[in-house]
Amino acid sequence: MAAINVNGKALETDAAPDTPLLWVLRDHLGLTGTKFGCGAALCGACTVHIDGEPARSCQVALADVGARKITTIEGLSTDRSHVVQKAWLELDVPQCGYCQSGQLMSAAALLAQNPSPTDADIDAAMAGNICRCGTYGRIRKAVHRAAELLKKENA
Amino acid sequence: MNAEAHSLTHNTRRDFLKLGVLAGGGLVLGIGLVGCSKPAALGAGGQPVAWLRIAGDNSITVLVDKSEMGQGVYTALTQLLAEELGVTLEAIRVEAAPVGAVYTNNLLGAQITGGSTSVRDGWEKLRKAGAQARSMLIQAAATQWGVAPDTLKVDAGSVVNGRKRLTFGELAEAAAKLPVPTEVTLKPAKEFTLVGKPAKRIDTASKLDGSAIYGIDVKLPGMLHGAFAQCPTLGGKLASFDATAAKTMPGVKDVVGTDNGVVVVADHYWQAQKALGAVNIQWNAGSNAALDNEAIRARLKKASSRAGRAARNDGNAAAALKSAAKVVRATYELPMLAHATLEPQCCTADVRADAADVYAPTQTQTIAQATAAAVAGLKPEQVNIHTTMLGGGFGRRLEVDFIAAAIVASKAVGKPVKVIWSREQDMTHDTYRPPAFDTVAAGFDATGKLTAWKLDLTGPSITARMFPPVVATAIDPFAIEAATNYPYDVPNVAVNYNREEVGVDVGYWRSVSHALNCFVAECFMDELASAAGKDPYEFRAALLAKQPRFKRVLDEAASRAGWGKAPAGHHQGIALMEGYGTYMAQVVEISMKDGALTVHRITCAVDCGQMVNPNIVDQQVEGSILFGLTAALWGDITLERGQVQQRNFDTYRMLRLPEAPRIDVHLLESSEAPGGIGEPGTAVVGPALANAIFAATGKRLRSLPIAKQGIKTA
Numbered sequence: 001m002a003a004i005n006v007n008g009k010a011l012e013t014d015a016a017p018d019t020p021l022l023w024v025l026r027d028h029l030g031l032t033g034t035k036f037g038c039g040a041a042l043c044g045a046c047t048v049h050i051d052g053e054p055a056r057s058c059q060v061a062l063a064d065v066g067a068r069k070i071t072t073i074e075g076l077s078t079d080r081s082h083v084v085q086k087a088w089l090e091l092d093v094p095q096c097g098y099c100q101s102g103q104l105m106s107a108a109a110l111l112a113q114n115p116s117p118t119d120a121d122i123d124a125a126m127a128g129n130i131c132r133c134g135t136y137g138r139i140r141k142a143v144h145r146a147a148e149l150l151k152k153e154n155a
Numbered sequence: 156m157n158a159e160a161h162s163l164t165h166n167t168r169r170d171f172l173k174l175g176v177l178a179g180g181g182l183v184l185g186i187g188l189v190g191c192s193k194p195a196a197l198g199a200g201g202q203p204v205a206w207l208r209i210a211g212d213n214s215i216t217v218l219v220d221k222s223e224m225g226q227g228v229y230t231a232l233t234q235l236l237a238e239e240l241g242v243t244l245e246a247i248r249v250e251a252a253p254v255g256a257v258y259t260n261n262l263l264g265a266q267i268t269g270g271s272t273s274v275r276d277g278w279e280k281l282r283k284a285g286a287q288a289r290s291m292l293i294q295a296a297a298t299q300w301g302v303a304p305d306t307l308k309v310d311a312g313s314v315v316n317g318r319k320r321l322t323f324g325e326l327a328e329a330a331a332k333l334p335v336p337t338e339v340t341l342k343p344a345k346e347f348t349l350v351g352k353p354a355k356r357i358d359t360a361s362k363l364d365g366s367a368i369y370g371i372d373v374k375l376p377g378m379l380h381g382a383f384a385q386c387p388t389l390g391g392k393l394a395s396f397d398a399t400a401a402k403t404m405p406g407v408k409d410v411v412g413t414d415n416g417v418v419v420v421a422d423h424y425w426q427a428q429k430a431l432g433a434v435n436i437q438w439n440a441g442s443n444a445a446l447d448n449e450a451i452r453a454r455l456k457k458a459s460s461r462a463g464r465a466a467r468n469d470g471n472a473a474a475a476l477k478s479a480a481k482v483v484r485a486t487y488e489l490p491m492l493a494h495a496t497l498e499p500q501c502c503t504a505d506v507r508a509d510a511a512d513v514y515a516p517t518q519t520q521t522i523a524q525a526t527a528a529a530v531a532g533l534k535p536e537q538v539n540i541h542t543t544m545l546g547g548g549f550g551r552r553l554e555v556d557f558i559a560a561a562i563v564a565s566k567a568v569g570k571p572v573k574v575i576w577s578r579e580q581d582m583t584h585d586t587y588r589p590p591a592f593d594t595v596a597a598g599f600d601a602t603g604k605l606t607a608w609k610l611d612l613t614g615p616s617i618t619a620r621m622f623p624p625v626v627a628t629a630i631d632p633f634a635i636e637a638a639t640n641y642p643y644d645v646p647n648v649a650v651n652y653n654r655e656e657v658g659v660d661v662g663y664w665r666s667v668s669h670a671l672n673c674f675v676a677e678c679f680m681d682e683l684a685s686a687a688g689k690d691p692y693e694f695r696a697a698l699l700a701k702q703p704r705f706k707r708v709l710d711e712a713a714s715r716a717g718w719g720k721a722p723a724g725h726h727q728g729i730a731l732m733e734g735y736g737t738y739m740a741q742v743v744e745i746s747m748k749d750g751a752l753t754v755h756r757i758t759c760a761v762d763c764g765q766m767v768n769p770n771i772v773d774q775q776v777e778g779s780i781l782f783g784l785t786a787a788l789w790g791d792i793t794l795e796r797g798q799v800q801q802r803n804f805d806t807y808r809m810l811r812l813p814e815a816p817r818i819d820v821h822l823l824e825s826s827e828a829p830g831g832i833g834e835p836g837t838a839v840v841g842p843a844l845a846n847a848i849f850a851a852t853g854k855r856l857r858s859l860p861i862a863k864q865g866i867k868t869a
Contacts, residue, residue: 015423016405023425027380032372033365035546037497038578042804045497073365085363092355092770095778096225097362098369098497098546123813130804132497132547133225134781135774136815 002062006031007075017063021055022046024062025072033073033101037130044129047102048072054109056128073101076108083153084108087146095133103129107143115150117143206284207236209292213312213324215240216248220258221277222268222518223251223358224548225778226833227771230356232277234767238349239285239342241309242323244357251542254520265521269553269663271735271831274767278829279341282350286339288330295330296321344765344826353770358544370516370543371575373503379408381564381574382427385416385584388440388797389659393417397435404430411567418564420572428577443658443797451657451794452488455592459613463651466612466630467639470647475607479598483686487595487675488858491792492588492664493799493807498546499581500557504564505571506531511538511562512571516545518552526555530562549782550663553621554586582807583799586662587792589614589634591671595679597645603687605698608645610638612672613653615661630654633663637732637838638672642705643680643698659794665782669734669838677730677842678857681849691846692718692729704762705731707823708740711760715821716742725755728847732839735831737763741780743843747851751867754784754816754844759836761820764827772832776820779836785810787841788868789860808862814869 001012006029013028020039025031025048034057037045041056048057049071076082080089084107094100103126110117110125117125122143131139208216217236221228229249237244252258254266261280262272289309296314297304299321306316313320344351361367386392396417398410406426411418417434421427476482503514504527511531517523520540528535545552557576564572576584591614598607616631625632630652638650664670684694692713699706709731712718721727724746731740744756759776766772789808793800801807845856848866862868 015425019423019425023423026372027423027425030374031365032368032374035369035497036371036499036575038803040578040803040805043497043809073363076364080360080364088363089355089359092359092774094225094356094359094362095227095774096497096545096547097358097367100362101365104363126812128811130497130809130811132495132549132782132809134778134810134815136781136810136812137777137818138774139812140815 004062004065004070005067006070007072013062015062017061019062020058021048021060021062021065021070022057025057025070031072031074035098035101037099043099044102044106045099047105047129049105049109052109052112054106073104076104082108083146083149084111084142086149087142091138091142091145093135093138093142095135099129099131103131103139107139107146110143111146111150115154116147206281207288209288209323209327211324211327213322214248215242215246215312215323216250218250218252220252220266221273222516222542222545222548222552224268224518224545224552226273226775227356227768228268228273229358230354231274231767231771232281233357234349234354235277235281236285238347239282240289242312244349244354246312247357249357254524254540258520265519267519267521267553268548269518269550271833271835274829275736275831282341283339286341287336290336290339291330291333292323292326294333295326299329350767351765352768354768356771367544369498369546370501370503370514371498371546373514373543373573375503375505375571378503378571378573379420379422379568380424380427381418381420381560381572382424382431383416383418383560383574383576383580384431384434384436385580386438386440387583388438388443389446389584389794389799390443391415391438391440391797394437394439396437400435401430401433404433409564409568410434411564413560413563416560418560418574420564420568424575440797446658446797447795448793451590452592454657455590455613455655458653458655459592459594459611461653463611463613463653464630465649466635466652467641467648467650472607472609472647472649475647476596476598476609479607480601481599481686482596483683484594484596485679485682485857487591487593487678489591489671489674490790490859491590491661492786492790493582493585493792493801494549494551494662494664495582495807495809496545496547496549496551499578500551500576501574502557502561503571503573504558504561506562506565509533509537512541513538513558513561514541514543515558516543516552517555518545518548518550519555522555523558526558527562530559531566549665550667551585553663556584556586578804579802582802586660588664589617589661589671590657593671593675595675597679597683599687605643605645605683607647608641608643609649610641610675611651611653612638613655614671615656616654617661617663617667619654620660621663633667636667636672637669637676637734640733641676642702642733643695644701645698665779666734666834666837669732669834670783670786670841673730673732673838674842674845674859677732677839678845678855681728681842681846682855685849690719695729695731704738704827705733708738708760708762711821711823712740712742712758715760715819716744716756716758718742726847726851728843728845728850730839730842730846732835734835734838736828737761737830737832737835739835739839741836741839741843743840743847745844745847745851747848750865751869752848752861753869756817756819757840757843758819759821760823761832762823762825762827763830763832764825765829766822767829769822772822773820775832776836777818779834780818780840781810781815783837783840784844786837787844787859787861789862791860791863
């Protein structure tokens with residue numbers, strides 16, 4: 001059994017050490033909000049936070065996680081109250097929604113580092129997340145909106 | 156349909172409202188629900204099925220018959236029903252309907268979500284269901300109060316009489332015992348409070364916290380996981396396999412052969428995926444072992460010299476071309492494309508001796524059920540189809556090729572099994588958008604008037620494989636879209652179609668043949684404008700005097716885009732189309748620097764008739780444009796030795812956020828019948844972009860993708 005810290009909880013898993021974090025989360029821990037899209041860090045659907053940094057969980061072996069803290073979409077907030085979730089809801093961003101867990105995790109990591117991102121900052125932070133439905137226009141607006149909400153929260 | 160109120164008098168058995176009892180003990184009012192406890196227990200073949208349930212606790216559940224794949228049907232179809240029922244969207248819970256004949260899509264003849272038909276199919280059906288329920292609730296209240304029903308009205312989930320109110324939940328039991336009204340009057344459009352309003356989607360919240368359940372997320376007690384490998388050669392079969400080593404690997408429960416592949420079943424997916432690599436598989440490549448793109452192209456080119464079957468014939472285009480003062484000719488070729496839904500193909504099956512439950516992100520419950528039953532050796536009515544959220548559809552999930560492996564595996568191990576395709580399996584085993592080899596010719600008379608248009612289409616037929624009876628005597632209707640409805644005022648028009656199979660299965664890809672034929676027609680119209688020395692917008696507009704809906708979107712797009720007034724160094728292209736009852740024009744504005752293309756802005760004018768939800772229409776237009784833009788820039792599936800060379804998003808490129816241009820969508824007010832909106836945008840952007848590149852460079856693009864035509868796309 002390996003210890004793993006997910007969404008603030010100390011958990012144990014019997015997954016083999018070489019199992020990608022993505023499949024540990026989805027199959028062993030039942031957290032299916034993190035999605036499988038490509039298995040090659042090309043689409044961003046599996047994005048989670050490792051110690052607050054965005055990471056493609058399909059490329060991180062369980063053995064390499066160690067004591068670092070994992071945050072998934074289920075742990076971004078308990079009640080959809082994170083500013084990116086509020087902004088995404090306000091702008092009705094998702095279509096099929098399959099990529100949106102990853103989009104939200106990338107956007108949340110961006111705002112944690114840079115609370116007032118420019119369009120160029122958004123381009124750089126979000127380029128790794130494919131949306132096949134083409135919600136990019138609304139994603140861009142929602143990141144800006146989330147930054148506004150963040151300012152209000154911090155005011 | 157016009158905007159006037161109208162009465163519906165037709166009534167069939169399936170429309171009857173009957174009483175049912177919820178498993179939890181509450182009473183339900185279900186249209187068509189005859190004494191059954193819950194719809195999930197109902198089968199196919201004309202069995203009674205519910206559209207909605209109203210329980211004693213006032214909870215209202217709408218069963219949506221169409222699959223939610225991002226296009227917003229859970230919201231839009233619910234809006235239609237809620238409009239007549241007299242409740243807000245917030246008051247409603249949505250459930251995926253089971254499979255059943257009552258859910259047959261009247262436009263497609265089976266339970267299918269596709270062809271941008273959902274609103275058109277549901278426009279009357281769901282409002283009628285809501286109106287029937289409302290009428291019965293009012294009647295129940297009228298009886299209780301001893302007043303005439305026409306003195307009562309509904310308001311926010313209650314029947315109201317002055318200051319007295321009875322909630323729908325309080326009335327549900329009594330209402331459900333009443334006869335079904337044989338005639339209901341639907342609201343006139345001017346009284347709509349929900350339909351036509353940009354309501355927020357009801358599925359959004361579940362897509363922001365990981366709680367929405369897609370096919371890949373299904374969990375069942377005792378469920379095992381399957382990884383799947385198919386013959387690398389398209390159309391090839393499994394010859395034999397040796398799983399001795401794989402079976403010793405951790406977690407592996409079984410290794411099972413299917414018709415064309417091998418499934419490894421394990422406790423967890425990653426175990427199955429790893430063990431799959433340890434199975435020694437022998438394939439039978441079959442007849443495609445030497446197939447490549449050159450062979451496909453040669454086959455289509457040769458076939459294109461045949462006369463073809465006439466799909467439209469006005470006047471005498473051949474004679475008009477012979478006598479024309481000036482003739483312009485061109486050949487266009489278009490590539491195969493993958494759907495590349497972000498959720499890879501997947502399916503969960505629980506097959507038992509006398510029944511099966513199949514959990515699938517499917518666009519067609521009818522065919523999924525028939526396929527699952529055939530593979531499981533059961534009768535269709537023994538198979539329940541549970542439709543999950545779809546992580547993208549785009550036509551890919553009209554196929555049922557992702558179902559068999561789960562059925563075979565579950566049957567073998569006697570437990571539920573979820574099979575997930577890797578991205579590589581998904582990319583290399585799609586049913587690709589058909590390739591095309593099309594020739595087109597047009598003639599001008601001595602005065603410069605366009606007198607002849609002759610379009611000869613050549614390609615493989617999707618419908619011949621999917622729905623053979625449709626093409627038994629007729630041309631595949633999904634091969635000649637955006638071709639036979641050529642709108643321009645030309646006296647001699649001929650459109651011919653040559654069906655030529657290419658050895659691989661082709662599939663319905665968002666906008667289907669619209670994307671092929673609109674590209675040819677609208678790029679060639681641009682060539683003709685150029686040949687006539689006219690502005691591409693003016694040239695089109697002059698030929699659309701008899702086509703007010705085309706003319707209106709063309710004018711609107713041109714005016715909103717500032718046609719002819721692009722900033723220095725920027726260039727514009729224009730294109731239009733009618734498809735799915737929707738009229739659309741787009742202007743694409745680009746610049747070229749050192750041979751590299753930048754798309755700055757896309758302006759789109761849309762007349763899709765009456766809208767249910769402009770917010771969702773706007774989403775669909777934006778998304779469908781980017782889907783088409785992705786394909787126009789990079790989409791190209793190539794074969795070597797019958798094997799698809801693109802395996803993941805590194806070689807099958809997707810548009811990303813920094814590359815997404817500004818899109819301005821202009822939705823035009825219209826009282827016309829609703830049109831489909833999921834697909835037209837995909838077809839129109841390609842030709843508008845190619846025409847803009849001509850305006851910038853003088854180079855005509857007669858094939859795609861643009862990145863392979865000597866143009867840098869960054």
